[in-house]
Amino acid sequence: MKPKLWPPYFRHYRVNRIHWGDIRQIASLERAVFLEPLALNRIWRYYLSRRCGYLVVKDGRAVIAYFGFELCGGYAHVIANVTHPTYRKQGLATFVLTAAEPWAKAMGALAFLGEVRKSNVGQLRVLHSIGWTDVIMIPAFFGNGEDAQIVMKVFS
Numbered sequence: 001m002k003p004k005l006w007p008p009y010f011r012h013y014r015v016n017r018i019h020w021g022d023i024r025q026i027a028s029l030e031r032a033v034f035l036e037p038l039a040l041n042r043i044w045r046y047y048l049s050r051r052c053g054y055l056v057v058k059d060g061r062a063v064i065a066y067f068g069f070e071l072c073g074g075y076a077h078v079i080a081n082v083t084h085p086t087y088r089k090q091g092l093a094t095f096v097l098t099a100a101e102p103w104a105k106a107m108g109a110l111a112f113l114g115e116v117r118k119s120n121v122g123q124l125r126v127l128h129s130i131g132w133t134d135v136i137m138i139p140a141f142f143g144n145g146e147d148a149q150i151v152m153k154v155f156s
């Protein structure tokens, strides 16, 4: 199931599959950056699921970026994509998202599909720069009433 040329490198960082020891750090990053963070037990469920892919980038033992997705039919539905605040705007989100593509493809997905808050200009900019496209805006999708931009990347 591992794609060829795995694991890819970016500067001295390497992207790799999540290890169970990363889960607490991911839960803590979720709480730090999201209005609706995933609970620890939910991340554990994703970790244990064969339908999910979770990729992390680490600096030593510290998780500095991650991306999770879950297979739903032919889609790889985005769970979350986060870069640690100290490590932003260095290309890490671009790196982990790009590295996840062959992984999701190898698991049988034809495309990524995700929901991004309308206000999340940073994430939309990252995604557009690597070929994701806007599909439709769904009003009041999120818990606080914010609209979601549905985004998609069809694999080549």
Ligand SMILES: CC(C)(COP(=O)(O)OP(=O)(O)OC[C@H]1O[C@@H](n2cnc3c(N)ncnc32)[C@H](O)[C@@H]1OP(=O)(O)O)[C@@H](O)C(=O)NCCC(=O)NCCS
Residues within 6 Å of the ligand: 033, 079, 080, 081, 082, 083, 084, 087, 088, 089, 090, 091, 092, 093, 094, 095, 116, 120, 121, 122, 123, 125, 126, 129
């Ligand atoms: C969105 C997020 C993942 C971006 O991570 P990142 O590692 O900083 O992104 P990158 O360094 O790969 O950025 C790639 C490009 O997007 C741009 N970009 C990134 N964040 C941006 C921001 N807040 N505003 C404007 N542009 C931004 C970068 O400048 C870069 O553009 P360039 O190639 O022209 O220089 C990060 O800000 C984050 O974790 N946010 C909180 C969690 C979140 O909202 N996740 C998305 C929903 S799941």
